[in-house]
Amino acid sequence: MSKNSFGFKIEKRIPGTLGRAGVIKTPHGEIKTPAFMVVGTTGAVRYLTPGDLREIGAQAMLSNGYHLRNKSKSIAKDGGLAKWSGWDGPTLTDSGGFQVMSLGSGLGKVVSMEREKGVTNTPHKERLARVTELGVIFKDPFGGEDIIKSGTSHLPVAENQKVKKIDFIGPEQSMRIQCRIGADIHMAFDELTSLADSYEYNKKSLRRTERWAKRSLKEHLKHRDDLGYRQSLYGVLQGGRWEDLRRKTAKKLGAMDFDGYGLGGAFLKEDLGDILRWCNEELPENKPRHLLGLSRPDDILIGAEMGADTFDCVAPTREARHGKLYTRDGDINLRKFADSEELIDKHCDCPTCKQKITCGRLRELWKSTSLEDKELYYNLASLHNVRFIIRLTEEIREAILNGKFEEYKNEFLKRYYHK
RNA sequence: GCUGGAAUCGUCUAGCGGCAAUGACAAGAGACUGUAAAUCUCUCGCCUUCGGGCUUCGUAGGUUCGAGUCCUACUUCCAGCA
Numbered sequence: 124m125s126k127n128s129f130g131f132k133i134e135k136r137i138p139g140t141l142g143r144a145g146v147i148k149t150p151h152g153e154i155k156t157p158a159f160m161v162v163g164t165t166g167a168v169r170y171l172t173p174g175d176l177r178e179i180g181a182q183a184m185l186s187n188g189y190h191l192r193n194k195s196k197s198i199a200k201d202g203g204l205a206k207w208s209g210w211d212g213p214t215l216t217d218s219g220g221f222q223v224m225s226l227g228s229g230l231g232k233v234v235s236m237e238r239e240k241g242v243t244n245t246p247h248k249e250r251l252a253r254v255t256e257l258g259v260i261f262k263d264p265f266g267g268e269d270i271i272k273s274g275t276s277h278l279p280v281a282e283n284q285k286v287k288k289i290d291f292i293g294p295e296q297s298m299r300i301q302c303r304i305g306a307d308i309h310m311a312f313d314e315l316t317s318l319a320d321s322y323e324y325n326k327k328s329l330r331r332t333e334r335w336a337k338r339s340l341k342e343h344l345k346h347r348d349d350l351g352y353r354q355s356l357y358g359v360l361q362g363g364r365w366e367d368l369r370r371k372t373a374k375k376l377g378a379m380d381f382d383g384y385g386l387g388g389a390f391l392k393e394d395l396g397d398i399l400r401w402c403n404e405e406l407p408e409n410k411p412r413h414l415l416g417l418s419r420p421d422d423i424l425i426g427a428e429m430g431a432d433t434f435d436c437v438a439p440t441r442e443a444r445h446g447k448l449y450t451r452d453g454d455i456n457l458r459k460f461a462d463s464e465e466l467i468d469k470h471c472d473c474p475t476c477k478q479k480i481t482c483g484r485l486r487e488l489w490k491s492t493s494l495e496d497k498e499l500y501y502n503l504a505s506l507h508n509v510r511f512i513i514r515l516t517e518e519i520r521e522a523i524l525n526g527k528f529e530e531y532k533n534e535f536l537k538r539y540y541h542k
Numbered sequence: 543g544c545u546g547g548a549a550u551c552g553u554c555u556a557g558c559g560g561c562a563a564u565g566a567c568a569a570g571a572g573a574c575u576g577u578a579a580a581u582c583u584c585u586c587g588c589c590u591u592c593g594g595g596c597u598u599c600g601u602a603g604g605u606u607c608g609a610g611u612c613c614u615a616c617u618u619c620c621a622g623c624a
Contacts, residue, residue: 164577185576221576233574233582240573251578310576359576387576415576422575438575445574445581458570489580490568497580 129307129355129382131411131432137528141403141430144523147383147411149213149307150352151205152182156411156432157523159418159516160185160215161509162440166198166208169440170501171509173210178474179510180517184210185435188301188309189219189261192290195303203305203350214306215435218297218339220313220359220387221416223259227252228317229389234416235318236392242318254314256331258293294338302346302354308413310385311339313359318389325363329372332361336376355382357413360402364394373405383411386431395422399429418512420539424532427519439512443504446489448482449511451538457486457504473510475503 130148137143147154154160160183161168161176168176168184176184186204188195201207204214225234228244230251235242247253251262292300297312313332316325336358347354358381362368376384384406386399395417403412411433414426418436426434439449446457450468460482467476467485475485480503488500515535522531536542 160576162577169577170580187576190577215576217576219576222578225576226578230578231582233579235573236575313576315576385576390575413576417575419575436575437577437579441574441577441579441581444579447574456572492567494580501580 129353131383131409133409135524135526137428137523138526140428140528141400142428142523142528143430143432144520145411145432147213147432149183149355151211151213151307154182154213154433155520157423157427157516157519158182158433159423159509159512160413160433160435161513162186162435162437163208163210164437165190166194166204167210168505168509169444170498170505171440173208175474175502175506176210176212179506180513181212181509182513183213183215183433184208185215185217186304186306187219187221188216188297188304189222189292191216191304192219192292192300195300199303199305199350203352205305213308215308215413215433216301216304216306216310217415218301218310218312218359219259219261219292220310220315222261223252223254223313224315224317224389226250226261227254227259228320234389236390236395236422238391238393242389244317244319254328254331256334258291258296258312258335259314261290261292263288263290294335295342298339298342298356299346302343302349305350305352305354307352307355308383309343309354309356310415311336311343311356311358311381313361313385313387315387315389316361316363318391320363322363322365322368325361325365325368329362329368332359333372333375336379336381340379340381357381357383357385357411359385359387359415360406361387362398363388364391364398366397366401369398369401370405373402377406381410383413385413385415386426387415390417392422396425396429399426399431403430420512420515421536423512423515424519424536427516427523428528428532434516436512439508440505443508444501446486446504447508448485448504449508451535453539453541455482457482457489460486467507471507471511472514473507475507 133143133145135144145156161181163184164187166186198207205211227250230245253260294312301309312335314328316328343356358376360372362372412431413433414431416436418438423434448455448467463482465482488496522528
């Protein structure tokens with residue numbers, strides 16, 4: 124295979140659905156799909172080494188252009204993300220589109236998929252991101268020194284507020300940053316809307332995201348070979364929970380020359396399947412699709428069934444750090460396992476379970492006042508949870524290839540969610 | 543033995559006349575989905591029809607409308623001197 128090629132091949136479909144198993148080819152290796160990409164926002168997965176990632180069967184890592192924006196030049200100098208990070212397999216970078224929401228309308232809030240949680244948007248004056256047609260103005264709240272003088276009312280800061288820096292990121296900036304970082308796959312710059320945004324706002328935002336997609340594509344073409352290997356670009360589909368918006372944007376971006384597609388949005392759990400179906404019925408079948416930011420087993424199963432090929436999510440590592448560990452019979456809360464001699468899951472093939480480290484011991488490390496103990500816990504717990512999700516995608520792939528997806532899905536869901 | 547000082551919710555701690563009583567830790571429950579997350583929320587004397595009721599700050603008295611807070615005695619602990 125040529126070093127410069129990107130490709131996707133479908134190996135087998137799930138009969139009667141949009142789902143498939145396949146292989147994505149990138150300059151840094153293949154990704155057998157469905158696959159879970161580990162999240163290493165700043166170039167490393169928290170508390171996991173590249174060696175750990177290999178050991179638990181990770182195939183690809185997702186990093187973030189926004190978080191690496193100030194390091195992109197030195198990453199380019201080192202030959203790109205793979206060389207710089209020590210993870211030499213396939214990589215993907217997000218554009219910063221998630222931060223438009225997480226630092227803007229969703230600042231200080233959790234991203235929930237439950238209707239009951241009653242999502243509201245953060246007031247404009249408190250936001251650290253402001254959206255304009257040209258791009259997004261980000262305010263960096265850390266290490267504030269520079270005082271923003273008056274006469275900057277177009278910026279999302281109060282007068283005389285101390286902030287370190289104002290960053291402007293639009294499609295062109297995001298593409299340049301991502302092309303310097305040099306992941307195998309990039310995301311077009313998009314705006315992720317929140318569950319609280321109206322149809323009208325979503326429509327307006329979606330049109331802008333589509334214009335940004337076009338601009339992303341144009342800028343990306345200029346720089347995609349700068350590091351000596353071909354970097355690919357996915358267009359990102361937004362449109363909230365509305366079928367007309369979703370189908371229209373999928374058709375529109377689907378006709379553009381992207382290498383694949385990101386399926387984005389803040390979803391209610393009950394809507395996920397429909398939204399993915401609307402998008403994937405319209406998108407070209409022969410291009411890979413990445414479902415952005417989801418990893419609960421039911422979400423991955425629906426995603427795979429509805430034609431998503433790759434996934435990423437911070438939940439496995441974050442929840443590991445917070446004491447929630449995954450098992451086939453549902454999640455456990457480590458708090459309840461003081462002095463327990465049990466293993467998390469005696470059939471698990473992760474390094475932590477293979478070493479026979481008990482829940483009691485894990486809890487002790489987690490609750491320890493020693494940072495060293497805690498960090499050991501974060502490593503052991505992250506290894507377990509990430510391996511659990513990777514194994515889930517491996518088993519889904521296996522089931523698709525064997526024509527047993529439906530059977531596998533039902534059995535898994537029954538055991539995991541006790542229904 | 544004498545002289546000081548101290549005793550508060552599992553632990554440490556605030557409290558100098560209006561207090562069911564501060565904060566931290568521990569404990570318990572929940573959350574977390576393209577990482578502002580080694581984070582966040584809630585509970586943490588007993589009962590409650592959620593209005594409130596009851597019992598609490600070493601023990602026993604006292605002063606006061608009112609005491610964890612002031613006074614007396616006792617108990618225990620700490621420090622200094624013998």
